[in-house]
Amino acid sequence: MTLTSFGPANRIARTAETHPLTWRLRDDGEPVWLDEYQAKNGYAAARKAFADMAQDDIVQTVKDAGLKGRGGAGFPTGVKWGLMPKDESMNIRYLLCNADEMEPNTWKDRMLMEQLPHLLIEGMLISARALKTYRGYIFLRGEYTTAAVHLRRAVEEAKAAGLLGKNILGSGFDFELFVHTGAGRYICGEETALINSLEGRRANPRSKPPFPAAVGVWGKPTCVNNVETLCNVPAIIGNGVDWYKSLAREGSEDHGTKLMGFSGKVKNPGLWELPFGVTARELFEDYAGGMRDGFTLKCWQPGGAGTGFLLPEHLDAQMYAGGIAKVGTRMGTGLAMAVDDSVNMVSLLRNMEQFFARESCGFCTPCRDGLPWSVKLLMAIEKGEGQPGDIETLLGLVGFLGPGKTFCAHAPGAVEPLGSAIKYFRPEFEAGIAQAKPGVPPLARPIFIGA
Structure with a gap:
């Protein structure tokens, strides 16, 4: 894996003004530990947030900056923060970092956690201050063993420096942070499934409402943000809204x-x-x-x-x-x-849908039964054994498993590439349909009402 913030001609250098997430990275790819991170202006934004900003002002700044979730959904972060209750009597509340990065072909959060663990910790510290959360968890994909080691070391460094724990920076504010490794389920990327898993339950998504901001971990107000989202917070607080928008x-x-x-x-x-x-x-x-x-x-x-x-x-x-x-x-x-151009789209989609079918939590019928059904049809087409009507059945599944038809967004995301592949490369699917044999009726096909 490479990470560079300049093109092949090496014309654009990383600077704090233009590359807030990556300018501190070392050229050798080694982690930036506390001393080096602080020498590169690390935790300066946290000190500013604690010394000079009211908690509501931090929330408003993030909202004004227009920061959106970087995990894929793109929900406005400041709006999400604003959903947390204002009632001071609700003093038990949680901040969760969604680090269950299991989307195939995605490894951005891994880089941040392995090489810049203190950037994530600083982002969570500022966020915790804004949200008045006294405890945080980094829910980490279990396979990210190197990230787990680096994050745990960084947490201990921050504790020893008085940046986590009791009375942080003399403010009277307490914040504990824990690294929690998951057991390896894609569905834990959905925030309420993540919460269930953290509680020791089966990782099924929850019905919403109530939303986690009202009823989250152990029934308490909870905010869940992605790794990259939280890593944007220090630069926004440190440099301001206008700079960020520019x-x-x-x-x-x-x-x-x-x-x-x-x-x-x-x-x-x-x-x-x-x-x-x-x-x-x-x-x-x-x-x-x-x-x-x-x-x-x-x-x-x-x-x-x-x-x-x-x-x-x-x-x-x-x-x-x-x-x-x-x-x-x-x-x-x-x-x-x-x-x-050497890739057959039917084989590629069969591989993808097998992954999504295996990772379904099995809670709702369209996802639990529909995704394996798509896999069986694609396997038949891949072998040249597809039957007339199979492509129409696949398109019916795309509609039947689309947005608003299932309990969470797992199935809609799973079938989106399938629908687009048939749209652009239908002849490759048609090539796998065997000619109907005389006297042999096709398999029974479903009727998709409203699909």
Whole structure:
């Protein structure tokens, strides 16, 4: 995995003014521990927040900056913070960091936690101060063993320096922080499933309302934010709203910078901190270097396996939520994948849907039964044994498992790439449909009402 914030010509250096998330990174990829982090202005924003800002002012600053969730959903962070109760008698409340990064083709949070663990801790410390939470948890993907080691060391360093624990910075404010490793379930990326898992329950999403801000961990007010989201907070507090808004490119409705990447058979796969509003073509050609020799770009996904496929002609779309929505899908995590011309789309979708079917919590029928059904159909088509009507059945499943049809967003995300693949590459699916044999009736097909 590479991380660079400049193009192949090395023209753009990382600075605190332009790259708030990555300017402190070491060239050798080693973690930035406390002494070095503080030498690079680390915890200065936290000291400012504790000494000079009222708690409500911190919330308002984040809201005014327009920070949105970086986990894929893009909900405004300040608005989410504002949902926490104002009642001072509710003094037990929690801050959870969603570090269960299991979206296929996404590794941005891993880089932050492994190399800049104190940036996340500072972001959580400021957020805890704003939200009046006395305890925080980093719910970490269990496979991220290196991140767990680095985060736990950083937490101990912060405790020893008086930046966590009792009476932080002489303010009278207490905040404990724990690293909790999960057992490896994709569904824990959904905030209420994460809460259930943290409590020791099965990782099923909860019915909303009530929302976690009212009834979260152990029935107490809880705020859940993504790693990259929390890592943006120190720079916003330290540099102000106007500076943060100035970082994005003209035309972007989202503010600040974003960790973006490209994987697949590109010349320079990696991860870069870029301003919202750069075009996907810049990301693909100037940073990822285009396709390797001998390969041609067939299609691409803008932000993880749960986003729809786009064609090469869509590369001029701007990388922000509204820009990607204009070409028919979601930005997701912002880490794109290039699919080359040697890949059969049926096989690729069968692989994806197998993952999503396996990771379903099984709580609601459309997801529990619909995703395995799609896998069986795709396996048959992949073998050339598909039956007439299978493609229509798959499209029916795409509608039946779409937004608003299931208990959470797992199934809609799972079928979005399937629907787009059939839309753009239907002949590849049709090639797997066997000719009907005389006298052999097709399998019974469902009727999708309203799909």
